[in-house]
Amino acid sequence: MLKISKLTVTVDGKTILNGLDLEVGPGEVHAIMGPNGSGKSTLANVIAGREGYPVTGGSVSFLGQDLLSLAPEKRAREGVFLAFQYPVEIPGVANVYLLKEAVNATRQHRGEEKLDAMDFLKLVREKLKLLQMKEEFLYRSVNEGFSGGEKKRNEIFQMAMLEPRLAVLDETDSGLDIDALKIVADGVNAQRSPDRSVILVTHYQRLLDYIVPDRVHVLAGGRIVRSGDKRLALELEAQGYGWVESDPSTVSAA
Amino acid sequence: MNPAVTDLGELVGREYKEGFVTDIEADTLPPGLDEDVIRFLSAKKDEPDFVLEWRLDAFRRWQNMKQPNWAQVRHAPIDFQAISYYSAPKSDADRPKSLDEIDPKLLETYDKLGIPLEEQKALAGIAVDAVFDSVSVATTFKDKLAKIGVIFCPLSEALANHPDLVRQYLGSVVPAADNFYAALNSAVFTEGSFVYIPKGVRCPMELSTYFRINALNTGQFERTLIIADEGSYVSYLEGCTAPMRDENQLHAAVVELVALKDAQIKYSTVQNWYPGDEEGRGGIYNFVTKRGVCRGDNAKISWTQVETGSAITWKYPSVLLEGDSSVGEFYSVALTNHCQQADTGTKMVHIGRNTSSTIISKGISAGRGQNAYRGLVKVLKGAETARNYSQCDSLLMGDRCGAHTFPYLEVKNPTATIEHEATTSKIGEDQLFYCRQRGLSEEDAVSLIVNGFCKEVFRELPMEFAVEAQKLLSISLEGAVG
Numbered sequence: 001m002l003k004i005s006k007l008t009v010t011v012d013g014k015t016i017l018n019g020l021d022l023e024v025g026p027g028e029v030h031a032i033m034g035p036n037g038s039g040k041s042t043l044a045n046v047i048a049g050r051e052g053y054p055v056t057g058g059s060v061s062f063l064g065q066d067l068l069s070l071a072p073e074k075r076a077r078e079g080v081f082l083a084f085q086y087p088v089e090i091p092g093v094a095n096v097y098l099l100k101e102a103v104n105a106t107r108q109h110r111g112e113e114k115l116d117a118m119d120f121l122k123l124v125r126e127k128l129k130l131l132q133m134k135e136e137f138l139y140r141s142v143n144e145g146f147s148g149g150e151k152k153r154n155e156i157f158q159m160a161m162l163e164p165r166l167a168v169l170d171e172t173d174s175g176l177d178i179d180a181l182k183i184v185a186d187g188v189n190a191q192r193s194p195d196r197s198v199i200l201v202t203h204y205q206r207l208l209d210y211i212v213p214d215r216v217h218v219l220a221g222g223r224i225v226r227s228g229d230k231r232l233a234l235e236l237e238a239q240g241y242g243w244v245e246s247d248p249s250t251v252s253a254a
Numbered sequence: 255m256n257p258a259v260t261d262l263g264e265l266v267g268r269e270y271k272e273g274f275v276t277d278i279e280a281d282t283l284p285p286g287l288d289e290d291v292i293r294f295l296s297a298k299k300d301e302p303d304f305v306l307e308w309r310l311d312a313f314r315r316w317q318n319m320k321q322p323n324w325a326q327v328r329h330a331p332i333d334f335q336a337i338s339y340y341s342a343p344k345s346d347a348d349r350p351k352s353l354d355e356i357d358p359k360l361l362e363t364y365d366k367l368g369i370p371l372e373e374q375k376a377l378a379g380i381a382v383d384a385v386f387d388s389v390s391v392a393t394t395f396k397d398k399l400a401k402i403g404v405i406f407c408p409l410s411e412a413l414a415n416h417p418d419l420v421r422q423y424l425g426s427v428v429p430a431a432d433n434f435y436a437a438l439n440s441a442v443f444t445e446g447s448f449v450y451i452p453k454g455v456r457c458p459m460e461l462s463t464y465f466r467i468n469a470l471n472t473g474q475f476e477r478t479l480i481i482a483d484e485g486s487y488v489s490y491l492e493g494c495t496a497p498m499r500d501e502n503q504l505h506a507a508v509v510e511l512v513a514l515k516d517a518q519i520k521y522s523t524v525q526n527w528y529p530g531d532e533e534g535r536g537g538i539y540n541f542v543t544k545r546g547v548c549r550g551d552n553a554k555i556s557w558t559q560v561e562t563g564s565a566i567t568w569k570y571p572s573v574l575l576e577g578d579s580s581v582g583e584f585y586s587v588a589l590t591n592h593c594q595q596a597d598t599g600t601k602m603v604h605i606g607r608n609t610s611s612t613i614i615s616k617g618i619s620a621g622r623g624q625n626a627y628r629g630l631v632k633v634l635k636g637a638e639t640a641r642n643y644s645q646c647d648s649l650l651m652g653d654r655c656g657a658h659t660f661p662y663l664e665v666k667n668p669t670a671t672i673e674h675e676a677t678t679s680k681i682g683e684d685q686l687f688y689c690r691q692r693g694l695s696e697e698d699a700v701s702l703i704v705n706g707f708c709k710e711v712f713r714e715l716p717m718e719f720a721v722e723a724q725k726l727l728s729i730s731l732e733g734a735v736g
Contacts (some may be wrong), residue, residue, distance in 0.1 A: 092705070101692045
């Protein structure tokens with residue numbers, strides 16, 4: 001699904017990612033953990049194609065394509081989804097309107113018919129249930145006046161509508177209380193499938209109690225310094241990031 | 255200079271000076287403005303004497319007035335003696351013969367707006383064939399309206415057929431010498447519409463399709479007068495989303511609205527005159543005076559405008575709230591891209607008791623565009639418990655454009671409630687990226703964000719117009735980001 005080789009990103013002369021390697025297979029859920037400033041969010045943004053993160057070396061291949069050569073909207077239509085750490089407000093634009101544009105842009109890209117209003121609404125209602133959201137939510141402006149929890153839920157709702165091949169969840173757990181976290185995690189779990197891969201970018205182990213990853217990677221100094229199964233997250237929780245950062249011998253291949 | 259040329263010049267001047275009053279068959283007047291030109295115009299239209307007197311009076315006052323310079327716009331001084339004040343509509347022979355002769359860029363825009371082919375031809379100034387019989391369409395509407403007593407005709411026709419009605423109201427809202435451009439218009443107006451809605455009649459159609467077809471020969475100095483008698487209602491749509499080319503650079507129109515007791519006038523404008531090229535060359539100067547008066551209790555006037563065209567827009571649709579409990583509304587979207595300049599807003603004058611007004615202004619600046627909101631809310635002494643709510647939002651795209659807000663408040667009654675909110679925001683890279691990450695192209699993302707910004711105004715437009723206005727905004731902003 002996704003193969004990242006020797007990825008290097010340099011911003012203003014500072015190396016943020018330094019030869020990062022990562023491979024995510026179909027249907028797998030990988031967690032990327034690491035201390036603040038380790039490059040977690042940079043990785044998420046580079047995959048999605050955000051400006052301001054110049055790639056100075058390495059490659060990213062997605063379903064056999066050179067992902068880095070594609071514009072952000074092309075990546076999205078190919079099935080790359082980013083759940084934003086800070087979802088953006090768009091005043092005056094109803095949630096449902098953005099969704100419809102987004103769903104149809106992807107459908108068109110795949111050579112499918114645009115959904116008509118009835119079919120679209122049917123799909124929307126089904127997915128709303130998944131995230132336990134009320135229908136009035138559709139008609140509010142995108143993220144405007146949403147609580148932190150509502151914003152994050154909205155991201156996962158959008159993911160459910162767009163049915164991506166690869167979803168990158170950037171600190172989706174931050175700012176959520178335990179009830180909201182459960183709803184979001186259930187929403188993500190319901191979308192796990194053999195042909196959908198998920199990358200969870202998170203600072204805390206807490207999220208991984210609810211979304212159990214196949215692999216856990218620890219990012220430090222712009223590289224993956226340790227990989228393992230879900231137990232690695234628990235070890236980290238117990239010992240703190242200092243443990244992996246201070247011991248270079250723990251570096252292992254993903 | 256070659257003496258022969260000088261002589262010819264003098265000769266032309268002399269012929270014109272002596273010849274025009276009698277020779278009303280002339281198709282075009284040479285440039286220049288004096289009382290004789292005004293007499294010629296009036297004679298050409300066979301106007302009643304009172305109109306000629308009114309025009310001359312306006313002209314005399316205009317001569318003592320100065321071009322205003324307080325607006326936040328810049329342009330070279332206009333030479334009013336270099337303008338020709340009369341020219342007959344082009345005959346079919348002078349027009350382009352087919353769409354092949356029209357600027358492909360213009361046609362591309364028509365296509366994007368989804369304008370039918372026959373209508374495209376009409377808009378581009380092509381002599382249309384018999385299949386597209388605009389005359390019969392217009393006649394059908396006219397019959398329907400006539401049955402319920404609605405008068406809807408060119409102002410010149412109204413002057414001939416309903417002189418007393420016109421005389422009663424012409425200049426009663428915008429006096430002849432109201433301002434420099436209104437005075438000029440009063441002196442030389444040539445085209446325009448007249449609407450009268452009788453007591454208690456709700457005009458059954460938007461006065462739009464008719465207008466769109468008939469707007470093709472709108473003049474440089476249009477004058478519109480709309481009267482809604484007691485308890486009546488009318489919705490009037492002015493302009494056209496399709497870009498309109500015009501050889502006249504200066505447009506100075508006047509619109510007067512009169513709403514009597516319990517009457518309601520909804521006036522919507524989509525203005526898309528040629529804005530000039532990307533360097534600001536060419537383009538229309540649109541200096542318009544629009545004003546309505548709520549002359550009776552519970553009267554209501556709403557202005558809604560979407561201004562995307564013109565090199566310079568200078569326009570303040572206003573409402574005088576005379577009647578008790580009368581209502582004035584102003585909803586505006588003004589977009590300036592490239593080198594366009596707009597100084598636009600409104601005046602709400604509260605005179606009667608319990609009057610209320612709402613102002614929603616959305617300014618969008620892109621490229622090197624300059625956009626100013628200028629608004630006055632005035633509450634006179636007798637306007638007990640007047641209320642106003644104003645909201646002025648500016649959206650900036652890029653870092654070479656400008657937005658300016660000039661709100662003026664004059665409140666002479668302590669019971670008034672005035673609210674004013676203003677915001678300025680920049681279309682964010684993060685908003686664009688968010689939309690693109692969801693699969694929208696950059697252009698669709700811009701259009702989505704801008705339409706969201708303008709939503710409160712668009713929802714005031716009649717449905718069909720609103721859809722067109724949204725498309726128009728997207729087209730006007732193409733290439734504004736990135």
